[in-house]
Amino acid sequence: MLNPPHRFGQDTSQWITVPPQGYGGIQWVVATLIDALLAAGHEVLLVGAPGSTARPGLTVSDATTFDTTRAALRTFGPDVVHDHTNGQLLPAEPDWPTVRTHHLNSVPEYRTNSVYLSHAQRRAAGSEHAPLIRLPVNPDRYTYRQEKEDFLLFLGRVSVHKGARQAAAFAQAAGLPLKLAGPAWEPDYLHGILTDFPGTAEYVGEVGGSHRTELLAAARGLLVLSQPLGGPLGDEWIEPGATVVAEAAVSGTPVIASDNGCLAEIAPHVGIALPVEHTPTGEEAAKILAGLPAPKQLRATAVERWGHHLTASTYLEVYRRAAADGTWT
Template identity: 65%
Template sequence: MKVAMVIPPYRYGADPSQWITVPPQGYGGIQWVVATLMDGLLEAGCQILLLGAPGSPVQAGVTVSAAVETAEIHAAIEAFAPDIVHDHSNAAALPPDVLRPTVSTHHLNGVPERQINGIYLSCAQRTAAGSVSAPVIRLPVNPSRYPFQEAKDDYLLFLGRVSAHKGVREAAAFARAAGLPLTVAGPAWEKDYLDALLADFPHTVRYVGEVGGGTRTRLIARARAQLVLSQPWGGPFGGRWIEPGATVVSEAAASGTPVIASDNGCLPEIVPGVGTVLPVGQNITLGDAKRVLASLPTAQAVRETAVDRWGHHTIARQYLAVYKRAVSGKVWT
């Protein structure tokens, strides 16, 4: 199939000519999802037009468009003549007058801007959006992008946006109770939150900033466990935060790194088998932390589960089936 992949165009750094690419230079959840899905679609023989990520690495089967404005994106789609348009931008970059079959993966909280032919990352996210029958397709992972390491170092890892709704303080509290250092890697756009975190956990937290490439994958592979203690408050858009898909879970698991997660949003659906789920608000003692760490599955078991559930070939096949439904004229909400 010919697939036009639309992602939100975001600037990278201070240089106005630079955009976050696919895969991203550093932080970029949607960009990592799209990069991995493209891996699977390309191996299935698809041709892809990538929109919203100018400057992305050139690879066989992919046309990287320089278009970022709506009119330019529309023209690029028409010139490519895809069988299906796959929107990842919550309609922000999707031209409203596209006449070709379109599906939309919702990466956020709440009700998507475009509800027709939506695809959700979890049942929790779908329910919060008010849908009951739209497809749920988990976030993919390509194990070849993540080095597997069975022997782990003695640190815990938080990877993601350094914000209240991502549970960084809760991760630091768990690490302190366990007597282990916590490496925190990701963008910190809320300076007061980061400053308070470092002041309150000076002997626990090591903040390394936003990381990419081999530094990022090595951090994931070497960690004893990855903490994904998402909280139902403090989200970037107000209201209740329901963790929609959690790319970091599949990435960690593909590296053989087990996950310790909260029970917010998608996490109770995806973490069993690759880690442990804790109730939001639980006060972690030293004994609790030791029991949780001792109960985690082995690196090999975690890796095998990740590849079986979320491998890029598996997820690409699921998307291709949904593409074919849309191309045949099926409509769902």
């Protein structure tokens, strides 16, 4: 299992682990798949996340470069390599059967044996027949609460394309406080939200561990109002997978999303998907909140649709296909 190696914040002595200390959607996906693969009796080598905790069946490598990854793989001798790094740690023609999950909003650099997270992402990549596997969630890693507190939550990168400002506007219309949780790498953007929505928006920083799961469980609703513009590379943003949707639902928290990318496909199962250009009035926001699914229904839906054992079993079929010299684009 190849995880994209990134330093933890400004601390050059630490890497983002699996699961992550704070922000890290891909790291949560990798951790969740490993949970299910180990439970199914498989042995896993984790590359690209030094400092992660090893456990029975899981070997953690210190490799974070192209060359050290190749050496670690040769020592381990995998039946199949699952690359989550968009080729950062693996060449176009690797020495092992390979499956590549595409987590980005772009055409994969290496399209052979790619797996996509949504119909929207797969279309944007120009693929029609490659496997589509939704992002998984492990309910055992989350707190479930039926009784909610009167605040709304934004959990993710505080950026234009993630719709943090739209989340503040919705919360203000609903008359509820908003907790903004996540890295704020564009400080002017965050400052503008806090200035324009005083008394509504509160920045609580990048959260991890029990603080993160408690926020997910306690919120009255999670706002995932991704926007089509302002992506990390300045291009059109098509939300690819949205791990946080399943995380909120399995915590018993409904999702209020935009209809950007994958959100139009998954959010209606556990909440609502609104047009990206629409900002609800106070009356509309109250009606939306009143019509959201109940916590028990949300948790059951999350496990049924995105449970990690189900997702891993689907990946195992794809692994076997790749190991048998199968290829696709």
